[in-house]
Amino acid sequence: MSQNNKTPHNKNQATFILDGKTIPFTEGQTIIQAAMASGEYIPHLCFNPEFKPHGSCKICTVTANGRQAASCTQQTQADMVVESNTKPINDERRALLQMLFVEGNHFCPSCEKSGDCQLQATAYELNMMSPHFDHFSPDRPLDSSHAEYLLDYNRCILCSLCARASSDVDGKNVFSLAGRGIKTHLIVNAKSGKLADTDFTGDDKAAHVCPVGVIIKKRVGFAVPIGKRSFDEHPISATPHPKVRDV
Amino acid sequence: MNMPTKSKLRIATATLAGCFGCHMSLLDIDERLFELIELAEFDRSPLTDIKTCGPCDIGLIEGGLCNAENVHVLREFRANCKILVAVGACAINGGLPAQRNHLSLSMILEEVYHAQHGLVDGFIPNDPELPLPLDQVHPIHEVVKVDYFIPGCPPSGDAIWKVLTDLIAGREPELGHGLIRYD
Amino acid sequence: MLSQDNTHSDYLDSILSRHQHNTHNLLQMLREAQEHYGYIHSEAIDYLAQQLQSPRSMIEGVASFYSLLYLQPQGDYRVLFSDNITDRMLGNIDLMESMCGQLWVEVGKVSEDGLVSINTTSCTGMCDQGPAVLINNIAINHLTQDRINSLCELIRERVPLSGWPLEFFAIEDNIYKKDILLDSNFKSGSALAEVLKRSSEETLQEIKTSKLRGRGGAGYLTGSKWEFCRIAVSEQHYVVCNADEGEPGTFKDRVLLNTYADMVFEGMTICAHVINAKKGFIYLRGEYRYLLDHLNAILQRRRQQGLLGNNIFGHANFNFDIEIHLGAGAYICGEESALIESLEGKRGTPRNRPPFPVTSGYLNQPTVVNNVETFCAASLIGLHGGAWYADVGIETSSGTKILSVSGDCARPGLYEYPFGVTVAQVLADCGAKNTQAVQISGPSGICIAANEFERRIAFDDLPTAGAFMVFDESRDMFEVARNFVHFFKHESCGFCTPCRVGTSLLSNMMNKLANGHGSPYDFTEIEKLNVLLLSTSHCGLGHSACNPVLDTIAKFRPAYDKRLTHKEYIPAFDLDYALSQARQMTGRDDTGAHLERIHVSK
Ligand SMILES: Cc1cc2nc3c(=O)[nH]c(=O)nc-3n(C[C@H](O)[C@H](O)[C@H](O)COP(=O)(O)O)c2cc1C
Ligand code: SF4
Ligand code: SF4
Ligand code: SF4
Numbered sequence A: 001m002s003q004n005n006k007t008p009h010n011k012n013q014a015t016f017i018l019d020g021k022t023i024p025f026t027e028g029q030t031i032i033q034a035a036m037a038s039g040e041y042i043p044h045l046c047f048n049p050e051f052k053p054h055g056s057c058k059i060c061t062v063t064a065n066g067r068q069a070a071s072c073t074q075q076t077q078a079d080m081v082v083e084s085n086t087k088p089i090n091d092e093r094r095a096l097l098q099m100l101f102v103e104g105n106h107f108c109p110s111c112e113k114s115g116d117c118q119l120q121a122t123a124y125e126l127n128m129m130s131p132h133f134d135h136f137s138p139d140r141p142l143d144s145s146h147a148e149y150l151l152d153y154n155r156c157i158l159c160s161l162c163a164r165a166s167s168d169v170d171g172k173n174v175f176s177l178a179g180r181g182i183k184t185h186l187i188v189n190a191k192s193g194k195l196a197d198t199d200f201t202g203d204d205k206a207a208h209v210c211p212v213g214v215i216i217k218k219r220v221g222f223a224v225p226i227g228k229r230s231f232d233e234h235p236i237s238a239t240p241h242p243k244v245r246d247v
Numbered sequence B: 001m002n003m004p005t006k007s008k009l010r011i012a013t014a015t016l017a018g019c020f021g022c023h024m025s026l027l028d029i030d031e032r033l034f035e036l037i038e039l040a041e042f043d044r045s046p047l048t049d050i051k052t053c054g055p056c057d058i059g060l061i062e063g064g065l066c067n068a069e070n071v072h073v074l075r076e077f078r079a080n081c082k083i084l085v086a087v088g089a090c091a092i093n094g095g096l097p098a099q100r101n102h103l104s105l106s107m108i109l110e111e112v113y114h115a116q117h118g119l120v121d122g123f124i125p126n127d128p129e130l131p132l133p134l135d136q137v138h139p140i141h142e143v144v145k146v147d148y149f150i151p152g153c154p155p156s157g158d159a160i161w162k163v164l165t166d167l168i169a170g171r172e173p174e175l176g177h178g179l180i181r182y183d
Numbered sequence C: 001m002l003s004q005d006n007t008h009s010d011y012l013d014s015i016l017s018r019h020q021h022n023t024h025n026l027l028q029m030l031r032e033a034q035e036h037y038g039y040i041h042s043e044a045i046d047y048l049a050q051q052l053q054s055p056r057s058m059i060e061g062v063a064s065f066y067s068l069l070y071l072q073p074q075g076d077y078r079v080l081f082s083d084n085i086t087d088r089m090l091g092n093i094d095l096m097e098s099m100c101g102q103l104w105v106e107v108g109k110v111s112e113d114g115l116v117s118i119n120t121t122s123c124t125g126m127c128d129q130g131p132a133v134l135i136n137n138i139a140i141n142h143l144t145q146d147r148i149n150s151l152c153e154l155i156r157e158r159v160p161l162s163g164w165p166l167e168f169f170a171i172e173d174n175i176y177k178k179d180i181l182l183d184s185n186f187k188s189g190s191a192l193a194e195v196l197k198r199s200s201e202e203t204l205q206e207i208k209t210s211k212l213r214g215r216g217g218a219g220y221l222t223g224s225k226w227e228f229c230r231i232a233v234s235e236q237h238y239v240v241c242n243a244d245e246g247e248p249g250t251f252k253d254r255v256l257l258n259t260y261a262d263m264v265f266e267g268m269t270i271c272a273h274v275i276n277a278k279k280g281f282i283y284l285r286g287e288y289r290y291l292l293d294h295l296n297a298i299l300q301r302r303r304q305q306g307l308l309g310n311n312i313f314g315h316a317n318f319n320f321d322i323e324i325h326l327g328a329g330a331y332i333c334g335e336e337s338a339l340i341e342s343l344e345g346k347r348g349t350p351r352n353r354p355p356f357p358v359t360s361g362y363l364n365q366p367t368v369v370n371n372v373e374t375f376c377a378a379s380l381i382g383l384h385g386g387a388w389y390a391d392v393g394i395e396t397s398s399g400t401k402i403l404s405v406s407g408d409c410a411r412p413g414l415y416e417y418p419f420g421v422t423v424a425q426v427l428a429d430c431g432a433k434n435t436q437a438v439q440i441s442g443p444s445g446i447c448i449a450a451n452e453f454e455r456r457i458a459f460d461d462l463p464t465a466g467a468f469m470v471f472d473e474s475r476d477m478f479e480v481a482r483n484f485v486h487f488f489k490h491e492s493c494g495f496c497t498p499c500r501v502g503t504s505l506l507s508n509m510m511n512k513l514a515n516g517h518g519s520p521y522d523f524t525e526i527e528k529l530n531v532l533l534l535s536t537s538h539c540g541l542g543h544s545a546c547n548p549v550l551d552t553i554a555k556f557r558p559a560y561d562k563r564l565t566h567k568e569y570i571p572a573f574d575l576d577y578a579l580s581q582a583r584q585m586t587g588r589d590d591t592g593a594h595l596e597r598i599h600v601s602k
């Protein structure tokens, strides 16, 4: 990506087509990486440009040369034709978002992250008017053991960004995924299962990557009032990444 | 949508397990209320005090389903309204009342009427006049078919107005950035 | 605290040293720890974390992924009823309920005295001799009410499994039709002797000439796979035999490993020769734990025969050995990249591809993953040459295919045919009558109706990993699909949104229809979900999770129509039932305390 800035876009630069636009890319870039470098928005949740792509939420699904693929993990190829902002694809993305909403317990009006939440903002972007499916209403815990941070597992979308940040950046492994299938859930690295019993601190990268409202700093939840938050001002498609106000 | 163009539209509204906030928001359309009154008349609604719903064009439902009476009202609306609209977070995902869903109802009743401090001889009210609670709070789309949704807690007067005017004009309702919000 | 620590270090120390404190063997260590202690104690996780210098959350994450590993105490006797549709058809649910009744325990729970826990599990690979059960991971088949009564008696008397009548543990091969593979009378070392007369290039050429395609489902050309791996430049190359055999209705690998293990090992050794691998693994599904000692004994014999180890057959620099890794109850670990993750001791989550295993597999080294039967075929090709093999079968599909036949037929078991055999022929041979449908290649495969029985088993018509489940006219094909959908829900790894949530939604919708709450609305919902799963899932499991529903809707529509009892949408849950807790708590039963079940709209 940085190469892009150094090397001027010349005729030899490989390009691909995204929704009719010609986009340059460098060897090894995935579709979403190249698109973002050119300022193009493709909806995404588990992708964060600072981390290795994970490819699990599938919100970034596009068609590449006619085949559907996750754009955060699909390598770009020269002259590839990519469709992203089309009705059929956006319909599928909306359905995936609705799945994430009914899988957990999302009560935005009482969520500290509201207005700064990527799940919510992406749902706005894709005109999600209702969760559509029947709710699972799972029984998930809340962990307030830590002096400065709260974990509200009700809102976890299992994107693993916190786990990746903790292991790859903080060198700590505070978070892991456990269980399987619909019972997959996040755990912390303590026998008690409590955040306070881990070596987690507010300085960790992992404290600042959750795209939704699970990892929440205590006592500042509503310091910025609802209505004055990141995505109140601009839709997520117009907000550069990383675009989440630290809550 | 084939709405009668000459005669006024009939609109009904109801609050189920909600806080009347969405109805307050409806009133928040301010002077546009006069415009609305020109276009439509109100059937059953807390605003009219009419108690049963007759045939209507549009039904607006605030609140989710937490008891048997909510279910009766919702069914009455579904049966009488050509277009049923879920208004606000509680109608759409159960909202605040649904935060009891991961607890068993028996446990909640036990806690509230028997175990709480300061209750002497607490008993669970069993008057047939009172509607019985459902074991979980449900958004309305889990019980009847819902045609449109206006999210928000509450949705702004502008959002409600936008959807109503779209519907009245026979357009597919659409809320853009700023009007669609869940909080 | 200390004394507790000691309890666990006692057995964990020897497990740890047997596995060289290597985290890649974590799954093996956890399984052995459980075999010793009955479940994986949280102190045991702490001790492993400390000894392996790994985070405990990682270890817990792994242990909680596999359905045959337990983090909570289980009954001294852990009873798991195989719950494939074929077990259902043989009455497993009644038998399970009878057992629960006799032993005073609820399904999914541990009895109060800690004696027994009873639950269901995905197909255990005994469909030809069901209903089947695993007790402390040991298979017992041919369940009848009498046998259930005896089992209950033995459990109640706390007789250790080692003291149970031997006939309970009998497992039959049930081979009904043999062809070049099952009838080969293979002598250990015979194929290697031929192969070592040739160069490894020439052997690869023989494999290519044979046009052998993988027998595990995807049907990739084995010669190409081996060649890609061979030319991938790297420090190490690995051979992996996929013996996960998790696809419901498939049990041929079980028989091959039981009776033809030398062919499997020899095929792996030939592959090692071609790709220059020093190490191979068999990934054996946890449900086949009973084969472990038998297979290790054969490996040991082969080492003594000079067919494994250093300087195989006296060839300097031909060093190769095989290790067996056991799975622990996860169908997804049959998917090759998830299998490799599991071999590395991790959660069985499919990787992002490319890179493919042939260039970046086990420990990111070039790796060949092949099915058990593919390796057997490689042995035959090593022995007789590629042209000989290509002569069998048909143009698009060379060689033979072993079918695992189960369901409504007189002789369930293994049938080996040259490719190109018709379904009708197989049905005739196994003694199937009044057949309504056949599920080819398991739930992820295809369901065919009677008008398609002239179709052929072949890569360009009906490709199959081997399962062949027969349903006669008395069967309700909706219930068949519902059973399969439940299977996918249970086996989804949970990595990607569409499959993790979608398989649960699909299962709920099928339950809704089954409960008599269906309307055309639900039908369109199911169809929309099908499309979404197919187009956005991360791996083959999610892609195929809808197949059973799609096929049965297309071919057995009346089975669905009779469930769409309502014209208009009604809720998935029973509204009147949703008031029952409140009725009970208030003691009310007046009309206001009920909701009529179905809303009759005007
Ligand atoms: C969900 C899933 C489960 C699978 N299970 C098995 C299995 O149990 N055994 C097997 O050999 N292949 C299985 N496969 C196919 C493997 O990924 C792989 O293609 C195969 O082992 C390659 O061997 P072959 O070329 O010899 O067929 C499965 C694939 C998927 C997507
Ligand atoms: S995490 Fe996001 S979507 Fe979930 S409740 Fe909070 S604001 Fe809403
Ligand atoms: S806590 Fe947040 S960052 Fe971590 S997996 Fe859940 S949603 Fe992702
Ligand atoms: S499709 Fe299913 S099994 Fe495959 S990765 Fe996704 S969740 Fe896991």
Ligand code: FES
Binding pocket: A043, A044, A045, A046, A047, A054, A055, A056, A057, A058, A059, A060, A061, A070, A071, A072, A073
């Ligand atoms: S952003 Fe690509 S799969 Fe999540």
